[in-house]
Amino acid sequence: MAVSAATAASNFLRPLYRIEFPKCPHLSSESQFRLQLLRSHQTQRTTIRATSAAVVVESDLTTQHDLNTQVDLFACPICYEPLIRKGPVGFNLSAIYRSGFKCKRCQKAYTSKDGYLDLTVTSGLRDYTEVQPVRTELFRSPLVSFLYERGWRQNFRQSGFPGPEEEFKMAQEYFEPAKGGLIIDVSCGSGLFSRKFANSGTYSGVVALDFSENMLRQCNDFIKKDDTLSSTNIALVRADVSRLPFASGSVDAVHAGAALHCWPSPSNAVAEITRVLRSGGVFVGTTFLRYTSSTPWILRPFRERTSQGYGFLKEEEIKDLCTSCGLTNYSCKIQNSFIMFTAQKP
Numbered sequence: 481m482a483v484s485a486a487t488a489a490s491n492f493l494r495p496l497y498r499i500e501f502p503k504c505p506h507l508s509s510e511s512q513f514r515l516q517l518l519r520s521h522q523t524q525r526t527t528i529r530a531t532s533a534a535v536v537v538e539s540d541l542t543t544q545h546d547l548n549t550q551v552d553l554f555a556c557p558i559c560y561e562p563l564i565r566k567g568p569v570g571f572n573l574s575a576i577y578r579s580g581f582k583c584k585r586c587q588k589a590y591t592s593k594d595g596y597l598d599l600t601v602t603s604g605l606r607d608y609t610e611v612q613p614v615r616t617e618l619f620r621s622p623l624v625s626f627l628y629e630r631g632w633r634q635n636f637r638q639s640g641f642p643g644p645e646e647e648f649k650m651a652q653e654y655f656e657p658a659k660g661g662l663i664i665d666v667s668c669g670s671g672l673f674s675r676k677f678a679n680s681g682t683y684s685g686v687v688a689l690d691f692s693e694n695m696l697r698q699c700n701d702f703i704k705k706d707d708t709l710s711s712t713n714i715a716l717v718r719a720d721v722s723r724l725p726f727a728s729g730s731v732d733a734v735h736a737g738a739a740l741h742c743w744p745s746p747s748n749a750v751a752e753i754t755r756v757l758r759s760g761g762v763f764v765g766t767t768f769l770r771y772t773s774s775t776p777w778i779l780r781p782f783r784e785r786t787s788q789g790y791g792f793l794k795e796e797e798i799k800d801l802c803t804s805c806g807l808t809n810y811s812c813k814i815q816n817s818f819i820m821f822t823a824q825k826p
């Protein structure tokens with residue numbers, strides 16, 4: 481499989497196709513283009529036309545029956561141009577794993593490894609290694625990733641988290657306007673919610689996205705164990721929340737469970753989520769609050785000091801972040817230190 485992905489990637493270097501990107505590649509949810517990508521069971525082997533997005537790929541490639549070259553849903557994390565994909569069609573783990581992706585502008589190829597597609601800027605680098613803040617690095621550890629759904633997450637109940645079933649139901653209510661669209665589960669961890677979104681049948685596609693390689697490996701293992709999931713519209717992507725590999729306005733919903741406090745820069749992350757959401761698209765997040773209105777005044781200075789290192793924010797800070805990035809219709813539900821908040825792209 482790794483060999484076929486590498487071969488597909490190297491084949492990109494042959495200048496056999498012509499690509500025209502629109503001056504302003506704004507891909508709305510109504511776009512025929514995305515529907516074509518997500519459903520893509522048709523085998524158009526030589527010409528793919530995306531009507532509303534005005535993206536045209538014409539290929540002279542003589543392809544095998546199941547191979548295709550197309551402009552993809554995923555975009556380059558460096559320049560945000562949609563990537564060119566070569567490989568089997570379809571938005572599922574196996575088809576994506578066997579495909580190679582390339583940015584025509586940056587001449588950078590992206591391939592899959594260990595079951596996930598690596599769309600970080602550092603993907604494929606040989607000498608440079610980047611170390612993220614502790615709260616990001618912690619979840620890259622194999623042990624933490626293994627323990628996450630085997631006890632670690634359950635501990636969140638003590639802080640007021642209602643538990644995955646209830647959190648999923650609450651999120652689904654907020655995501656009502658995004659039904660039938662593409663949802664990105666940002667910082668999905670081992671895919672606790674990505675799997676629920678995929679199983680719900682509510683969305684045309686689910687992207688389980690995280691920065692941690694080991695969390696994504698766990699996610700892949702959980703999906704493989706669930707027969708109903710292996711053939712559904714789900715993709716596993718490694719990416720940084722501050723550099724999301726999607727074109728502007730191309731996503732219907734973004735979920736970020738228990739994640740905001742782990743991000744190196746919540747403001748960059750919320751700005752980036754706002755960029756990728758389409759008009760009317762919905763963002764739902766949960767996190768731990770630094771303190772709530774019921775926290776006794778005497779404890780607040782202590783909470784200020786101890787919580788800052790973990791990135792826990794106050795409710796008004798979360799609202800400020802969302803509205804300063806241009807999101808509207810902010811609302812939230814709070815239970816002890818747990819907050820679920822939502823906001824919409826105007």
Ligand SMILES: C[S@@+](CC[C@H](N)C(=O)[O-])C[C@H]1O[C@@H](n2cnc3c(N)ncnc32)[C@H](O)[C@@H]1O
Pocket residue numbers: 615616619620633666667668669670672673689690691692695719720721722736737738739742743744
């Ligand atoms: C506490 S887990 C949340 C997992 C899951 N969403 C849930 O609700 O249980 C936080 C996740 O944020 C991810 N994360 C941390 N920094 C990130 C970044 N810069 N970009 C994307 N994900 C990041 C971690 O790898 C980790 O999987």
